[in-house]
Amino acid sequence: MLTLYNTLTRKKEEFQPVHPPQVGVYLCGPTVYSEAHLGNARGPVVFDVLTRYLRHLQYQVRYVRNITDVGHLESDADTGEDKMEKAARAARIEPMQVAQHFTNRYRQHMLGLGCLPPDIEPQASGHIIEQIQVIEEIIANGLAYEVNGSVYFDVPKYDEEGKRYGKLSNRSIEDQMANTRAGLEGQSEKRSPLDFALWKKASPEHIMRWPSPWGEGFPGWHLECSAMSRKYLGDLSDIHGGGLDLMFPHHECEIAQSQGSHSHTDEARFWVHNNMITVNGTKMSKSLGNFVLLGDMFKGPTGPLAFGYSPMVVRFFLLQAHYRSPVDVSDDALQAARKGYRKLMNGLRLLDRLTADSLSGEVIRDRTVAPLAEGRQPDTAAGDAELRKLVADVFVGLNDDLNTARAIASLFNLLRKFNTLAATTAAMATVSSAALSEAVDAYRAVVSDILGLQDEPRANAEELLKLTLEFYTEAKAEKAYDKVDVIRAALKSQGIVIKDTKAGVEWAYSEE
RNA sequence: GGUGACGUGACCGAGUGGCUAGGUAGAGGUCUGCAAAACCUCCUACGGCGGUUCGAAUCCGCCCGUCACCUCCA
Numbered sequence: 001m002l003t004l005y006n007t008l009t010r011k012k013e014e015f016q017p018v019h020p021p022q023v024g025v026y027l028c029g030p031t032v033y034s035e036a037h038l039g040n041a042r043g044p045v046v047f048d049v050l051t052r053y054l055r056h057l058q059y060q061v062r063y064v065r066n067i068t069d070v071g072h073l074e075s076d077a078d079t080g081e082d083k084m085e086k087a088a089r090a091a092r093i094e095p096m097q098v099a100q101h102f103t104n105r106y107r108q109h110m111l112g113l114g115c116l117p118p119d120i121e122p123q124a125s126g127h128i129i130e131q132i133q134v135i136e137e138i139i140a141n142g143l144a145y146e147v148n149g150s151v152y153f154d155v156p157k158y159d160e161e162g163k164r165y166g167k168l169s170n171r172s173i174e175d176q177m178a179n180t181r182a183g184l185e186g187q188s189e190k191r192s193p194l195d196f197a198l199w200k201k202a203s204p205e206h207i208m209r210w211p212s213p214w215g216e217g218f219p220g221w222h223l224e225c226s227a228m229s230r231k232y233l234g235d236l237s238d239i240h241g242g243g244l245d246l247m248f249p250h251h252e253c254e255i256a257q258s259q260g261s262h263s264h265t266d267e268a269r270f271w272v273h274n275n276m277i278t279v280n281g282t283k284m285s286k287s288l289g290n291f292v293l294l295g296d297m298f299k300g301p302t303g304p305l306a307f308g309y310s311p312m313v314v315r316f317f318l319l320q321a322h323y324r325s326p327v328d329v330s331d332d333a334l335q336a337a338r339k340g341y342r343k344l345m346n347g348l349r350l351l352d353r354l355t356a357d358s359l360s361g362e363v364i365r366d367r368t369v370a371p372l373a374e375g376r377q378p379d380t381a382a383g384d385a386e387l388r389k390l391v392a393d394v395f396v397g398l399n400d401d402l403n404t405a406r407a408i409a410s411l412f413n414l415l416r417k418f419n420t421l422a423a424t425t426a427a428m429a430t431v432s433s434a435a436l437s438e439a440v441d442a443y444r445a446v447v448s449d450i451l452g453l454q455d456e457p458r459a460n461a462e463e464l465l466k467l468t469l470e471f472y473t474e475a476k477a478e479k480a481y482d483k484v485d486v487i488r489a490a491l492k493s494q495g496i497v498i499k500d501t502k503a504g505v506e507w508a509y510s511e512e
Numbered sequence: 513g514g515u516g517a518c519g520u521g522a523c524c525g526a527g528u529g530g531c532u533a534g535g536u537a538g539a540g541g542u543c544u545g546c547a548a549a550a551c552c553u554c555c556u557a558c559g560g561c562g563g564u565u566c567g568a569a570u571c572c573g574c575c576c577g578u579c580a581c582c583u584c585c586a
Contacts, residue, residue: 043586175514243586333524336536405526409534
């Protein structure tokens, strides 16, 4: 049974869907005004594994990952220029063009990292009507007020009603009041410094603006997720997540908005937060400038990294730590991860052989039974039990708050067993083909389907072809025509024909 | 200041009071035409000081150190 750590209750809870077998999952997606960095990838990778595992558990998952293309203000105060607009102005293009560009880049990188596309990928700008609707509900409930064409959420009033603003991040409204920064004063429109904007009036120079009951403007920081989560996952979804740094204020505000609207829920039953990626122990972030862009990281070198690392190595690296632990990036750690990843992939190839052998039953039986006396069947009880234990351990890890680090450790133990079995016929005789095939299926399922780790072909086809042509030329020089024919036929089966020209041996794609 | 984490062997990184985490690196060995891979063995650590306990990396206290959130941030 899967347990998940719920930030809302601060403990691990058994996962039960609100409406089984459906499961609604929402991940706060990227703000598409710049290139994604490694830190931006962790949430999507973790939630990709989570949704893959939920599907493996036979749940019908609807996975929503939004695109924030509006609504993030640049300055500390609730005023200032939208990040999209700022980027657009700098590049002298349409804001939507900026959004589209980085959305495309983001999708490309996420696919490379093995993240399956979400079922719904809603854009904030496409849900202005829904957001206005939520604001109207909150106003109707007396928890928001309009000033000068802007609408603010009334945090103190909400808190007075016993809703407890701060329940997610575990902070009291008194403490928050006491710790209000001096720099944040001067937002005269707000009744309380804790209030946050639901709708902001657009200043004349603002490009991204929409009509509303309060005049032309744009939605506030936290509204889109509440509105879109409700639209696609209902009043109460199952799992809502994002980085730890979104817990406050973003997710806290989301809960307030949902409680304050007609939904009257915490928006999601489970609030799940992944920890940060650090560089030399310090959080990777755009503002600190110590980030490693995904595109650069795949090519390398960049920033603190002297080498490039493939997307799958990066994915494996992230999954080797538990999602609630911080992970520090370094060449040492990534190089170790690369070897581990390749080991796991070699295991996948070994399984193809193991399965092929088991399928041709005679081969296995001959090999395994041969050393035994006539008429005796090998005793596989102990071997089978051991194999099944190794498989079970993998799922123990996954079920324990999606502890991929433990699951991977168990996979390596299972892999060692496979390697031992494959080494000798005597070893192979210690397990039944039924138990073996179960274990093989489990390994494949976990590595490929759940952890989403695919083999990355590292061989260069061009180089291999060149090598083959050298053998061809050699064989031809030796007049070893049988070899020549074999090579020619093999290449032809790959759609490639060899052309003997006066200048030398060349190749072309077969036109047949 | 408030809230919350964390300090594990050369490196990364799991650890639910007693049972080998795992990966990488290193040493030795088996196998091998040479290698590689694989397998076996070794290197067996928990910031410090106290306490609870038959027993603590794991619980409690204090101290030292690091980090995150409290402002947009995954």
